[in-house]
Amino acid sequence: MCLGIPGQIVEIIDAEKKLGKADVSGVKRVINLACIVDEDNPIQSTIGQWVLIHVGFAMSKIDEQEASRTLQLLNELGEAQREILEMELKQQ
Amino acid sequence: MKYVDEFRQPEKAEALFKAIDNLAAPLSDKLARAVHIMEFCGGHTHAIFRFGLEQRLSKSVELIHGPGCPVCVLPMGRVDDCVALAERPEVIFTTFGDAMRVPGSQKSLLQAKADGADIRMVYSPLDALNLAKKNPDREVIFFALGFETTMPSTALTVLQAAEGNISNFSLFCNHITTVPILESLLDSPTFNIDGFVVPGHVSMVVGEKPFATIAERYKKPMVITGFEPLDILQSLHMLLVQLQSGKPCLENQYARVVQKAGNIPGLMAMQKVFELREKFDWRGLGEIDKSGVKITEEYAAFDAERKFAVPNLKVDDPHECQCGEVLKGEIKPWQCKVFGAPCTPQNPLGALMVSSEGACAAYYSFGNTKELLDKRQEARPSK
């Protein structure tokens, strides 16, 4: 029930009702944008934005930088792990 | 798919499994038992089973599946209320699909539908509102269920209904809140969990603060976590690092989606439409103070509980059900007396067998049931 799916906003349909269209894996669907627009983030600025969609609402913008930071950490962990493994192998 | 595939890479998972093992082994030696990590959210439980993470974790870590599946903790009496509402001739009762098969004391919504009630599955509360607009001579009720994740969507739907003067739309509000239930678990003297995988999408709405407060108060490591396999593994690793350092705090693994302050427009809508109930009943866990919300006076016209008489009777679960013990992590699903027979996903006795997010259904569908039942048999004291 708490899951969501990433999609990219491609079009604003009704600025007043805060409705837009998102592309979710090639399928376009109408979604409500009320949770991601405010005075500082006008509705037009959301075009092209990746969002997390839950029960027909864009619930959060997905932060590209944070996503790559997380992946970076994962990479580093993988590297470190490989080094540990090599060390262990050498000791044997 | 972007933001999905890159968090599923198997070679990265491999490295994480090893790193988790390295960290967990000495911790578990010190504790003289496995490190207990609870994932609270049913979405995490589902992902853990779907990607087979549990089987591949080292024996030094044990995952305890928490009570965060809203369908699973819905009391039987509330299901009866749904059926009573749905069986009114003027009503179109709308719900998410997950809730259809939850057993009530007489029948589930699915059985009520088969008996002729007008029950329709919708994807979004907005679909229910549209049905109300299209059917002005009927009463459309949306069964609002779920933790904070789904609250902004239902609150915004009520606000739209109010704005459009849609008087034949109402909510049967059964929303529940995360923090009180977490606290009630943590306050229980038998509860021994060492760290928490914190629900990512609840946090997306409420922000970091409520969980940071708990982490500090109870001195427990907590990590806000996304729903892909690498998210979950990375957060287990973060929890273990915290345990090792002895400095528990709240960290946010899911920063690509969860902002520190949460979702402000969503929280504002929730504040307008909902207020805390004195207490709310949880299946298997009993009544918990301030753990549910109801509709505020201002939007009373959209409250199905006020609009229609709802019986609201308390009904006890069948006595052989051990759902409560499973929800609290006291026993594993397969240790329940009726797991696998007669309780199965086709014929669920308890709600944990219903939803794909329920721990019992997950073990039943993804585990080796025969092996588990043999294990249960062995664990029984011989007579």
Ligand code: SF4
């Ligand atoms: S097996 Fe059935 S009755 Fe037992 S805890 Fe699971 S859902 Fe409840």
